Amino acid sequence: MNSPNPILNASNAMDYVGQTVLVEQVWDDVPKPFWSCLHIVGVVLPISGVYENSYFMTLRLGGLDKYPNELFFACIRTIRVMRYRDRHGSGNVLGRIALPNAVGSRAALPARRNGHVPTNGSTGAAHP
DSSP states (O other), rough: OOOOOSSSSSHHHHTTTTTTTEEEEEETTTEEEEEEEEEEEEEEETTTOOOOOOEEEETTTTTTOOOTTTEGGEEEEEEEEEEEOOOOOOOOOEEESSSSSOOOOOOOOOOOOOOSOTTOOSSSOOOO
């Protein structure tokens, strides 16, 4: 299993209870991450000397589970709270990313103005 998740802890894990989330899970022995949409129905916190791992109790969407399953904090790379569609119909159903793993500069590209700026953001000017 991966090292303990530094972002999820007892105080902020409780905020996820009762929420529907989109979760990216990773494991040391599986090369590709696994995405799933789950309902968080509870949190199990570690007890020193008894059980050292924290995890969510989850149910899959669709109500096919008879009992909740464990989702260990150490396996979570990304967790996003699902929101309801806004009244303007933008289709934005995901909340903020709780565990960002940003790679790259994250610099904003210039906006397209009447087709003068190409879609890829290049202005055509030489940059030293």
